[in-house]
Amino acid sequence: MTLVELTDVSKHYGNIRALEGVSLEVHAGEITCVLGDNGAGKSTLIKIIAGLHQHDGGVLRLDGEEAKLSSPREALDRGIATVYQDLAVVPLMPVWRNFFLGSEPRKGPGPFKRMDVDFMKKTTHAELLRMGIDLRDVDQPIGTLSGGERQCVAIARAVYFGAKVLVLDEPTAALGVKQSGVVLKYVAAARDQGLGVVFITHNPHHAYMVGDRFVLLKRGTMVGNHTRDQITLDELTRQMAGGNELDDLRHELQRT
Amino acid sequence: MSATASASASADERLLETSPLRKLLGRPELGSVVGAIAVFVFFALVADGFLRAASLNTVLYASSTIGIMAVPVALLMIGGEFDLSAGVLVTTSALVSSMFSYQMTANTWVGVGVSLLVTLAIGAFNGLMLTRTKLPSFIITLGTFLMLTGLNLGFTKLIDGTVSTKSISDMEGFPSAQDVFASTLTIGDVNVKITILWWFGLVAVASWILLRTRAGNWIFAVGGNQDAARAVGVPVTKTKVGLYMGVAFGAWISGQHLLFSYDVVQSGEGVGNELIYIIAAVIGGCLITGGYGSAIGSAVGAFIFGMTSKGIVFAEWNPDWFKFFLGAMLLLATLLNAWVRKRAEATK
Numbered sequence: 001m002t003l004v005e006l007t008d009v010s011k012h013y014g015n016i017r018a019l020e021g022v023s024l025e026v027h028a029g030e031i032t033c034v035l036g037d038n039g040a041g042k043s044t045l046i047k048i049i050a051g052l053h054q055h056d057g058g059v060l061r062l063d064g065e066e067a068k069l070s071s072p073r074e075a076l077d078r079g080i081a082t083v084y085q086d087l088a089v090v091p092l093m094p095v096w097r098n099f100f101l102g103s104e105p106r107k108g109p110g111p112f113k114r115m116d117v118d119f120m121k122k123t124t125h126a127e128l129l130r131m132g133i134d135l136r137d138v139d140q141p142i143g144t145l146s147g148g149e150r151q152c153v154a155i156a157r158a159v160y161f162g163a164k165v166l167v168l169d170e171p172t173a174a175l176g177v178k179q180s181g182v183v184l185k186y187v188a189a190a191r192d193q194g195l196g197v198v199f200i201t202h203n204p205h206h207a208y209m210v211g212d213r214f215v216l217l218k219r220g221t222m223v224g225n226h227t228r229d230q231i232t233l234d235e236l237t238r239q240m241a242g243g244n245e246l247d248d249l250r251h252e253l254q255r256t
Numbered sequence: 257m258s259a260t261a262s263a264s265a266s267a268d269e270r271l272l273e274t275s276p277l278r279k280l281l282g283r284p285e286l287g288s289v290v291g292a293i294a295v296f297v298f299f300a301l302v303a304d305g306f307l308r309a310a311s312l313n314t315v316l317y318a319s320s321t322i323g324i325m326a327v328p329v330a331l332l333m334i335g336g337e338f339d340l341s342a343g344v345l346v347t348t349s350a351l352v353s354s355m356f357s358y359q360m361t362a363n364t365w366v367g368v369g370v371s372l373l374v375t376l377a378i379g380a381f382n383g384l385m386l387t388r389t390k391l392p393s394f395i396i397t398l399g400t401f402l403m404l405t406g407l408n409l410g411f412t413k414l415i416d417g418t419v420s421t422k423s424i425s426d427m428e429g430f431p432s433a434q435d436v437f438a439s440t441l442t443i444g445d446v447n448v449k450i451t452i453l454w455w456f457g458l459v460a461v462a463s464w465i466l467l468r469t470r471a472g473n474w475i476f477a478v479g480g481n482q483d484a485a486r487a488v489g490v491p492v493t494k495t496k497v498g499l500y501m502g503v504a505f506g507a508w509i510s511g512q513h514l515l516f517s518y519d520v521v522q523s524g525e526g527v528g529n530e531l532i533y534i535i536a537a538v539i540g541g542c543l544i545t546g547g548y549g550s551a552i553g554s555a556v557g558a559f560i561f562g563m564t565s566k567g568i569v570f571a572e573w574n575p576d577w578f579k580f581f582l583g584a585m586l587l588l589a590t591l592l593n594a595w596v597r598k599r600a601e602a603t604k
Contacts (some may be wrong), residue, residue, distance in 0.1 A: 009453035027488070052485040073489040084487060090480035093545045101477055104318075114468040 001028045002064065003165050003196040004049060006078070009058035011044050015092065018044040021058070022222045024215045026165055026196040031187065034200045035240050036217035042200050045217070049198065051075030051084035076102075081158035082167040089150055091143030096124040096136060098142045098155050102202035120134050127156045131186060134180050148179030166190055167198040172206050176185065183211055204240045208233045216240065284541030284549050287592040288556040290583060291539065295560050299567035306570045307430060309446060319562025320455035323555050325529070326536035327458045329505040330554035332499045333464065333537050334545025336479035339391040339503050341380060341400035343529030348402060348404050349375040349504075349511025350521040351412060354421040358578075364429040372508050378404070379504025383497030412523035425519040437509070438517035451513055455555070459508065462551035475499065482548025512585065536561050539589040560585060 004026040013020040019041045022024040026032045037041045047053040051069030054079055062078055069075045075082070089098045107116045124138045131152050141194065142150060151171050158166050167236050168187065191197050201207050203221050207214060214231060214241055216224035224231075225237055261584030299306045306312075325342060332339055339345075352374045378400070385396045411418065415424055424430060431591055439450045466472040474495045477485035486492045538544060540553030540559055564581045566576075 052487070072487050073491075076489050082487065084484070090477050090484050090547065092480045092543075093476050096474065097473055101473060101485065104473055106470060114464075115470055117468065250365065 005061040007059045008056045009055045020221045029194050030195050030212040031197040032213040033211035034215045040217040041220040079164035081163035083154040085170045089142045094139045095142045096138040099124040148182050165196045198200050204237045285553040288540045293538040303571035315562045315566045317449045319559045323558030325506045325533045326558045327462045328502040328555040329533040330537035330542050333542040334479045334549045335475045335499045340397040340530050343526040344404040346509040347509040347526035349508045349517040364433045375504045375508040383500035386595040387493040407526040408523045421521045434516040438510040459555045
């Protein structure tokens with residue numbers, strides 16, 4: 001089932017072409033990897049899917065229906081949860097407050113409506129335990145967790161709130177090898193639960209380990225769109241690293 | 257799996273060792289409570305009669321006049337913003353109330369109601385300007401501060417010909433409004449100024465909002481990391497405008513207290529008070545950068561302010577020393593806060 005489909009989407013900021021003619025598909029139970037170097041347009045692409053920005057051209061379809069997302073709230077309501085690299089959490093706030101931020105469960109009548117704190121704390125603890133993070137104290141500020149753990153909290157949060165599509169913005173970029181492995185495992189776990197995952201990265205090795213589809217961006221345009229059986233890791237790495245440009249550079253350097 | 261398990265296990269061990277201490281240090285009020293006890297003991301020793309019920313009452317009253325504003329200002333600071341117009345907004349609120357009643361020869365309660373609307377509108381203006389223009393709140397509210405200062409003086413001179421308003425004490429509704437905003441209640445054999453009740457009430461409501469409601473979660477979030485908050489669906493604009501209107505509500509109560517206790521309002525008053533509110537909030541553990549603090553802390557901050565300002569009088573010292581004490585407290589409190597924050601964000 002195609003959850004999200006972008007066809008020939010473009011985005012301009014004033015006279016700057018941030019994105020031009022990008023197409024991608026996200027299927028349930030599959031991981032679509034978006035690869036690109038800095039400035040390739042990955043962030044712009046996420047922002048369109050997450051509802052932070054609206055696309056100027058092309059078509060965005062959700063469950064086959066044409067749509068334009070006007071706010072992150074709307075994207076969330078349509079089942080698209082985005083986990084940002086730096087933006088995922090509020091460091092000074094306790095883990096449980098972060099977990100439910102923006103979707104706090106409440107109880108009590110009228111003006112005495114309040115957050116269901118016990119439920120929030122218990123659920124946070126249980127959901128994190130399911131991901132293998134055993135927090136003794138969900139009251140600790142989330143800033144005291146490691147980078148990988150925070151990513152996992154954010155992913156667990158999205159899964160808990162019934163996201164159908166999970167957008168991950170370079171979840172492994174700032175992590176060490178071990179921590180990256182942990183995060184990749186949860187990405188795969190989310191996929192196995194039937195979620196569609198958009199995995200943004202500039203690491204072709206990480207992408208190839210879990211990806212089903214690969215979209216390559218370069219300077220705001222799409223330079224490749226492959227399914228897993230159409231491309232090898234070496235080819236992916238080569239295209240990612242600059243492909244033909246790199247060959248040219250090699251020739252040039254050899255001459256001097 | 258084993259990697260996470262062992263990583264989290266070692267994190268747990270670390271947590272266990274320091275848990276009780278961390279919990280205590282994690283309280284935003286801690287520094288201010290220690291400070292308050294120190295200041296209290298200090299003045300109990302050096303100032304004769306500081307411990308008498310009447311003196312403590314005076315101290316509490318002085319604290320409450322600051323505290324009523326320090327509560328919403330603290331919430332605003334937790335939400336990551338300043339309001340430099342808070343001090344003169346109190347005067348504006350009192351002036352609007354007084355002048356409307358006098359000029360329209362209306363019941364004073366009508367003036368009180370109009371004043372509430374005008375004051376809330378100014379608060380909403382601050383909030384909307386901030387969220388629309390995305391300029392720093394320092395600039396926006398500095399602008400409102402100057403404009404209100406000018407308007408307060410200008411309008412009062414224009415309408416009344418002097419810098420103070422006409423007396424409204426003989427007008428209809430004055431006694432009942434005075435009961436609500438500026439009376440002294442006798443509970444048992446202690447006389448309690450009603451502002452103290454307003455203050456405690458506001459602290460209780462604000463604490464409840466912060467700790468137990470969705471809005472409280474949003475306030476911490478917009479102050480702690482605005483972009484993250486927006487990304488997970490927190491209505492940032494609504495939260496910030498609401499916070500500024502909260503400050504306006506506090507200004508309305510303070511303004512009506514001013515009006516109904518003195519009957520006339522000096523239009524030049526209030527300048528400089530905005531900093532005192534901020535100082536009370538910061539001493540009470542609010543981070544100047546937002547995202548951290550408490551309403552109770554702001555009350556303790558206001559109490560320290562009240563004790564120091566009155567204690568110096570009871571000790572028969574030159575009141576010039578007051579500012580020195582306040583400055584020293586502020587520095588100590590900020591240093592403590594910075595240290596607490598560093599601990600909270602330590603291991604990434």
